[in-house]
Amino acid sequence: MPSVCLVIGMAGCGKTSLMQRVNAYLHSREAPPYVINLDPAVTNLPYDANVDIRDTVNYKAVMKEYNLGPNGAILTAANLFATRFDQVVNLCERRAKEIDHIFVDTPGQIEIFTWSASGAIVSETFASAFPTCILYVMDTVRSQDPQCFMSNMLQAVSILYKFRLPMVLVFNKIDVVRHETQAEWMTDFEKFHAVLDENPTFASDLSRSMSLVLDEFYKHLRVAGVSAMTGEGMEGLFEQIERSRKEYLAEYLPELNAKKEENRVREETRRAEALEKLRRDAEDGGGGGGGGRGETVVMDMKRDVKREGSGGEEGEEGGEEDDEDA
Ligand SMILES: Nc1nc2c(ncn2[C@@H]2O[C@H](COP(=O)(O)OP(=O)(O)OP(=O)(O)O)[C@@H](O)[C@H]2O)c(=O)[nH]1
Numbered sequence: 185m186p187s188v189c190l191v192i193g194m195a196g197c198g199k200t201s202l203m204q205r206v207n208a209y210l211h212s213r214e215a216p217p218y219v220i221n222l223d224p225a226v227t228n229l230p231y232d233a234n235v236d237i238r239d240t241v242n243y244k245a246v247m248k249e250y251n252l253g254p255n256g257a258i259l260t261a262a263n264l265f266a267t268r269f270d271q272v273v274n275l276c277e278r279r280a281k282e283i284d285h286i287f288v289d290t291p292g293q294i295e296i297f298t299w300s301a302s303g304a305i306v307s308e309t310f311a312s313a314f315p316t317c318i319l320y321v322m323d324t325v326r327s328q329d330p331q332c333f334m335s336n337m338l339q340a341v342s343i344l345y346k347f348r349l350p351m352v353l354v355f356n357k358i359d360v361v362r363h364e365t366q367a368e369w370m371t372d373f374e375k376f377h378a379v380l381d382e383n384p385t386f387a388s389d390l391s392r393s394m395s396l397v398l399d400e401f402y403k404h405l406r407v408a409g410v411s412a413m414t415g416e417g418m419e420g421l422f423e424q425i426e427r428s429r430k431e432y433l434a435e436y437l438p439e440l441n442a443k444k445e446e447n448r449v450r451e452e453t454r455r456a457e458a459l460e461k462l463r464r465d466a467e468d469g470g471g472g473g474g475g476g477r478g479e480t481v482v483m484d485m486k487r488d489v490k491r492e493g494s495g496g497e498e499g500e501e502g503g504e505e506d507d508e509d510a
Pocket residue numbers: 193194195196197198199200201202223291292293356357358359360410411412413414
């Protein structure tokens with residue numbers, strides 16, 4: 185089964201460039217991925233997508249038809265596309281034997297994917313069919329600012345706990361700034377606090393408190409440093425994707441199966457209870473003699489049974505006579 189990687193990140197962090205890079209990298213290894221574009225507003229796609237939302241939904245037409253601004257139209261286009269997403273997964277399933285990776289590019293405005301119906305549908309549909317992970321892409325250059333770093337971490341934590349899928353933190357643009365310092369901030373609070381102390385503000389106090397809370401969250405993350413521009417770090421990224429796949433199979437899949445089983449049991453119990461209620465209603469109605477609906481239904485059923493056995497005669501007496509004849 186191929187691994188699915190959902191590429192998510194703040195605007196301009198380099199998602200589309202990374203998609204292009206991994207696509208080229210895997211083509212050079214003769215293992216081309218299956219590539220999906222979910223950004224309806226992208227004008228130039230620098231890679232060939234196997235599935236492109238723009239072929240199905242015209243976001244400018246959505247803007248006009250629903251009288252929306254650009255972001256509202258992107259959100260609506262993504263939601264409209266999500267209603268057909270089972271068809272996309274069917275396409276992937278048909279190609280599953282030939283491919284090792286499925287990469288999914290998401291809209292530039294992060295919340296359009298992460299906090300909308302489309303994000304939930306896409307991630308859940310994929311996660312119930314294939315090992316799925318999130319590549320949370322960060323702009324390493326912008327994240328040099330500790331508060332921008334913290335804001336990225338808060339986005340990542342909310343996505344991790346919302347989707348509950350394995351996540352790789354991908355520090356992009358390491359051709360400009362190396363990511364090691366920021367990776368260290370995740371393990372050594374004193375270093376992070378020292379940088380915050382250089383410019384004390386209310387916001388830096390908040391970042392300091394948050395960094396202590398996020399300790400537990402950092403333990404669930406894998407880190408990879410890459411440059412979508414030069415191609416550096418691709419091997420490391422694919423190692424982390426492989427580890428995420430193992431985590432999915434070891435932890436997520438059993439949880440998913442348990443959830444499915446729980447839903448099946450709940451549905452069976454609900455059905456049995458509904459049937460029991462129906463039976464009790466029928467009994468109450470039949471025994472009460474009040475001429476309620478239950479009684480009428482039961483009486484009608486009795487007559488029908490007799491009629492079947494009697495070869496067409498109606499009523500109790502006719503039925504009994506027929507029985508004697510037989
Ligand atoms: N130096 C450098 N620049 C990069 C790298 N990756 C992306 N960029 C540049 O960053 C800018 C944004 O890249 P995109 O790939 O469009 O980013 P995106 O996240 O897809 O953008 P939206 O979907 O519009 O939010 C472009 O100018 C890229 O050339 C990188 O690894 N190194």
